[in-house]
Amino acid sequence: MQVAGARVLVTGGASGLGRGTVDRLVAGGARVGILDLESSAGADVAKEIDGVFAAADVRKPDEVAAAVAQIGGALGGLDVCVNAAGVADAHRVINRSGELFPLDLFEFVVRVNLIGTFDVLRNAAKVMADNEPDGEGGRGLIVNVASIAATEGQIGQAAYSASKGGVAAMTLPLARDLASIGVRVMAISPGIMDTPMIDGMGPELKAELAKIHVFPQRLGTPDDFAALVQHFMENTLLNGEVVRLDAGARMGPR
Numbered sequence: 001m002q003v004a005g006a007r008v009l010v011t012g013g014a015s016g017l018g019r020g021t022v023d024r025l026v027a028g029g030a031r032v033g034i035l036d037l038e039s040s041a042g043a044d045v046a047k048e049i050d051g052v053f054a055a056a057d058v059r060k061p062d063e064v065a066a067a068v069a070q071i072g073g074a075l076g077g078l079d080v081c082v083n084a085a086g087v088a089d090a091h092r093v094i095n096r097s098g099e100l101f102p103l104d105l106f107e108f109v110v111r112v113n114l115i116g117t118f119d120v121l122r123n124a125a126k127v128m129a130d131n132e133p134d135g136e137g138g139r140g141l142i143v144n145v146a147s148i149a150a151t152e153g154q155i156g157q158a159a160y161s162a163s164k165g166g167v168a169a170m171t172l173p174l175a176r177d178l179a180s181i182g183v184r185v186m187a188i189s190p191g192i193m194d195t196p197m198i199d200g201m202g203p204e205l206k207a208e209l210a211k212i213h214v215f216p217q218r219l220g221t222p223d224d225f226a227a228l229v230q231h232f233m234e235n236t237l238l239n240g241e242v243v244r245l246d247a248g249a250r251m252g253p254r
């Protein structure tokens with residue numbers, strides 16, 4: 001699958017890794033629709049790239065169904081769906097004041113990162129099923145975003161790791177399931193990426209975090225991520241796999 005002319009839906013496309021994907025694929029000639037929160041910069045980004053914006057909260061199935069249909073309709077179908085919407089709220093199981101990890105916070109993280117991803121991809125797959133198959137019978141590609149916290153979650157990351165572990169674990173069964181319609185499914189486990197998600201940490205902590213990367217010892221960029229999405233599009237033998245994008249990092253407990 002070539003980037004030029006591809007019809008791509010990117011959740012979380014207003015910021016960070018999603019935004020980097022939007023920019024790279026648009027530069028390569030793709031047509032892109034952004035699904036993101038109403039409060040996000042999605043409308044402005046869509047204007048900049050001459051693309052489509054559909055506001056939706058991935059926790060809300062009605063909004064997701066409407067947004068995927070809107071983007072699929074505007075682009076005349078879908079070839080790629082990149083699920084980069086996500087949250088990283090953390091809490092200790094029992095914090096220093098003795099407060100328990102709030103169950104509603106745990107549920108929030110799982111709803112956005114895991115169930116939201118699944119909801120978007122099932123709607124996107126339905127649109128892809130209507131595509132004319134290519135020479136190999138291919139009709140589309142879904143790229144989900146896990147994290148190295150799926151395997152080495154740190155203190156406070158129980159909910160985040162549970163959600164990302166779910167995203168990683170469903171990659172193979174999704175690929176097996178959607179093979180019947182010629183849709184491939186891949187996941188990316190990023191290391192520490194320089195996006196607004198980690199902006200709150202400040203430059204010193206960011207520089208410290210970059211050292212988790214073995215080599216090169218720099219933070220990942222949205223374009224590092226986007227380049228891998230592009231490779232997945234172009235290399236059709238990739239399917240059912242989770243790829244780490246982390247410069248050899250293995251996170252410790254904190």
Ligand SMILES: NC(=O)c1ccc[n+]([C@@H]2O[C@H](COP(=O)([O-])OP(=O)(O)OC[C@H]3O[C@@H](n4cnc5c(N)ncnc54)[C@H](O)[C@@H]3O)[C@@H](O)[C@H]2O)c1
Nearest residue numbers: 012015016017037057058085086147190192193195196197
């Ligand atoms: N930045 C990192 O170091 C890093 C590392 C590993 C994994 N990730 C994952 O990459 C993905 C993208 O993260 P990022 O760093 O680009 O973060 P980001 O905060 O820059 O972007 C996240 C986007 O998701 C959108 N979003 C959040 N909740 C949503 C909801 N309920 N419905 C719709 N959209 C919603 C936000 O509006 C935002 O545009 C996330 O899944 C994150 O967990 C990030």
